[in-house]
Amino acid sequence: MDFLDEQCMCRLYEKFILEYFKKEHPEVKASASQIPWDTDDGYREMLPVMQSDITLKQRDRTLVIDAKYYAHTTQKQYDVNTLHSGNLYQILTYVKNLDTENTGNVSGMLLYAKTDELVLPNNNYIMGGFE
Numbered sequence: 001m002d003f004l005d006e007q008c009m010c011r012l013y014e015k016f017i018l019e020y021f022k023k024e025h026p027e028v029k030a031s032a033s034q035i036p037w038d039t040d041d042g043y044r045e046m047l048p049v050m051q052s053d054i055t056l057k058q059r060d061r062t063l064v065i066d067a068k069y070y071a072h073t074t075q076k077q078y079d080v081n082t083l084h085s086g087n088l089y090q091i092l093t094y095v096k097n098l099d100t101e102n103t104g105n106v107s108g109m110l111l112y113a114k115t116d117e118l119v120l121p122n123n124n125y126i127m128g129g130f131e
Contacts (some may be wrong), residue, residue, distance in 0.1 A: 010069040013113055014053040017067050021056060029057040035064075038097045052094060062106045064094045073112040073121055081119040083110070095130045107131040 014032075021030035035050040054065040066087065074081040091108035099106035107130065112121060124131065 010067075013069040014067040017065065017111065018054045021054065025056075027058065031055050031057075035094050035097050038100045050094060050097065060103075060105050062098060063109060064091065064098065064106065065109045065111050066091050066094070067111050067113075069113045071115065073115055073117060074119055083121055092127060092130065096128070099130070102129065104129055 018030055018032055021028060031052075031054075033052055033055045035052055035055075037044050037047050037050065039047075052064050053067045056063045056065065068087060075084055076082075087110050091110055095106050095108040110121070114120065
């Protein structure tokens, strides 16, 4: 099947991962859920909706997966490959707003579709107590 629109492929990629977890791992609650902003005063006027691609819950643990479908999984500047900073900000924002009590039971994952590139991201980071 030919998909000419990268946005269609991105959405298909996200849905495939979500449905995979629903079918193959029934012990995990898989959903594409909205994440409420953790505001100090409850005021959320004009804040954008945070919609996860995939949220996996099992007992007291939560993993938020942000599925990325790009032709180039990294950006290159001065001959150095780095992750897209916006992706890191996005997943960290999801995790921080979900773990309102700072339990450390919420983690985030950027899941990139594999490309033919030589440099592929495969790293673990701990930032502010979040994996």
